[in-house]
Amino acid sequence: MNIAIIGYGYWGPNLLRNFMSIPGATVKYVVDSRTERLDIVSRNFPSVKTTTSFDDVINDEDVKAVVIATPVFTHFELAKKALNAGKHCLVEKPLTADSAQAQELVDLAEKKEKVLMIDHTYLYTPAVKKMKSLLQEGSLGTLKYFDSTRINLGLFQPDINVLWDLAAHDISILSHIIEETPKTVQAVGISHTTNGLENIAYLTIKYDSGVIGHFNCSWSSPVKIRHILIGGDKKMVFFDDLEPTEKIKIYDTGYSVKTDEDKRLVMVDYRVGDIFIPKLDKTEALYSMAQDFVDCASNGKRPVSDAQMGLNVVNILSASQRSIKEGGREIIL
């Protein structure tokens, strides 16, 4: 299957490297509006054609799929054009910067019977796969909370705030493992620049089942932290993505709550047990993601990170933006 990669900035090179090694896929074009980026492609990958014109790809019937790795505000127009030209589409996260546009792309892909997939890379990490299987097999018990911290001295994005940039990862992970639509979204944040885009923000999501998710995101931290804690009523998991090998620790820790009706007291029994570190497979998540796209586009399957996942994430991010602008009001979805 011939594919084209659109956008060769920071993330595009990672996509090109992985797609070049997927059996059954050939990267025919890399497109970028900056010729200096295309020169790098030509020097390192002489078999790949380069062009500044997206229309070259659209008009080439041999190209069956496009991979869009340009800034978020460009995703909608590029993906719409590609789907209308009958090409499968992999779009970088987040799908769009607007719920109505995301819904339009989901509907268009369905109408054209093409795969629309979003690169929520984390869903393909061995760590997230493990967390999902632990929940599914019941060894964590019932999920109670999800708590993530994703902070560093990050690149201030010119078109999106810190939640659209960083929380997009954690929202996709929570949506993937919980498989439930949230009830409410509430967020606060602050912009320390003149463009009004928040560089620090805190988001809370609540579900009908009683699960609470909290997301702490910042581009203004002197230390880099990539932590997720998920708590079940049997066991809890700590995921540290910066740990080279021991990324996940499973704590046999929990508590049970009893109420003494006579004394009107809530009593909590604590249990602190062993910590288990599972061995995880070493496959690069981006390779698994690229493989899923090629497989689904070639065989008409539904990807793990499908269009609906992309839409759900955009809906939560849009609601979080409204909440921030309305002083932290709880938005009912």
Ligand SMILES: NC(=O)c1ccc[n+]([C@@H]2O[C@H](COP(=O)([O-])OP(=O)(O)OC[C@H]3O[C@@H](n4cnc5c(N)ncnc54)[C@H](O)[C@@H]3O)[C@@H](O)[C@H]2O)c1
């Ligand atoms: N999955 C992940 O973990 C991950 C990580 C980083 C970035 N991303 C996503 O990847 C996307 C790109 O991010 P980035 O950091 O690489 O941005 P970037 O600005 O570094 O690169 C974007 C490139 O696209 C080119 N471009 C812009 N508009 C174009 C157009 N209309 N046609 C052709 N080329 C065009 C630019 O010249 C630039 O080289 C974003 O959606 C971002 O959220 C995902």
